[in-house]
Amino acid sequence: MIRKRRRPLTALEIVRYIVLIPILAFFLAPIVWLFVTPFSSRPSLSISLGKPTLSNFVRVFQNKIALLAFRNSLIIAVGTVVLVTVAALLAAYVLSRKKFKGRDILLYVLILFSSVVTGVAAMVPLFMMNLKLGLIDKHLGVILTMSGGLLPTSVFILKDFIDSISITYEEAALVDGSTPLQVMFRIFLPLSSRGVIVIAMLTFVNAWSNFLVPFILLRSTTLYPISIAIYTFFTEIGVPDIGMISAYSLMYTLPVIVVYLIIEKRFGFSFYGGLKA
């Protein structure tokens, strides 16, 4: 009996791996280049290490645009994180703790617009909006535009999170004679820190990785974030400097991987499905 049941199972296992291995190879193959070429002494589009070297990274650090872009990406990402996190937390608190007329409709409309107004189609009016506000070719324009897009989902996720925190702590503190401001800072903020951290990290990754918004809104090379500056690396003979591009790509990607590892370790993955898009 047992044998009879085991045999088809092993066949199934074989099928499983016959299907799985090519799929995994398909997902891994393009990525190998990212981890090999930056250290290659003969960087090219093919995967070859040659003699391992750090000279590609040295060239990145000698390039003024490359370093400026790191600073610019940080300014844009941190600016967006601060704006989105603070604004979303304030709004989410009210939306969670206060029941008012039209609250559900407001949430519905926010989510609807955030999923509809996306991509290049959204960039046409957003470009004109920035133009009219005098925000073209300014980091502030990029930060505000990204924040508008990221806020609805952030508010929504944070509201869900705050809903799960019992209101009794705040009530007890209030009864004990704390002022609302004290309640907010001493009681509520520590309780909600997990949700706030996740939103901050996801916003960082989104702003850091974004290509389209700065691509449309920025003009000056000195303002370019990494996602745009990476297209300015050419060798003396005018071909893309692959060694530098690959090293820069790896430096650009590492913070993203680190953030996702932290989120995965501490919070699990399902939490943020909505924000990565």
Place this chain on the structure above:
Amino acid sequence: MRGSAHHLIGKKTGILMLLPSLVLIGTFLVFPAIWVLYMGMTNETLTGIRAANPQFVGLQNFVRIFKDRFFYNALKISLLFVFGSAIVGQAGLGMTLSVITYRKSKKFRSFVQAVVILAWIIPEVVVAYLWVAFLDKDFGTLNNVLHWLGFEKINWFYDYPVLSIILFNTWRGTAFSMLLFSAALETIPPSYLEAADVMNVSPWRKFKDIILPNIKSYIFTDLILITLWTFNVFSPYLLTHGGPSFKTELLPIYIYRNAFRYFKIGYGSAISAVVLGINLALALVYLRLSGRGARK
């Protein structure tokens, strides 16, 4: 329900706290979406006389869109792209991977998922470089492997441009469907499949008669979301710039070319409005579905 915390924040404070979000979302999300409809009815450009003094032209732009063969070209390629990369590619692979890792050890599942998720989180421009390298005719990894296996090298971007961007976007986005389906599978009561195990039901019958019916609503949700997203994806532009000769000009690239290369803001806005309209239809279906399931 409305304990004393209801008075934690007064009406005025509440409004003040909502204000930053509402102003930002209003200015950079809601208003532009409505404004684009109006701009689509003008002949505004970024340079020349019409830049200073755009005129209202009614529905002219919209009529022109539906006569523009480049619009139909872009629409056709976008539909192909969505069908190939989202519905067949991402949802198909996502389902395959989630079923393969279903009821397997956590270690095994985490490993498989990590590989697929990596492709999903790497920044857009880096991903574009990876695929330019991967599909390169002379040096690309894929052709090197083909060559090693004894096949001819293929000029992917030139001879199979649409297939190239479909493969690319399948690779890029499968993680979402995989994660969603994996979560969906966890909602099936284990006893269903254990009973089937005891009765020696074939794997295919288990999939068709137990798994599929139980996660149907998740599949539908997934298909709508990835259709919406894939429809608006711009990254293939970084691989092919819409070429060769418009063969990979998706709708977003078509918009980009008109609005930001030719500076035809009025016409570009009209196409944007059409695309946002399609997004709206998809989003409404999605919200209807998810509203019925999850929320109170």
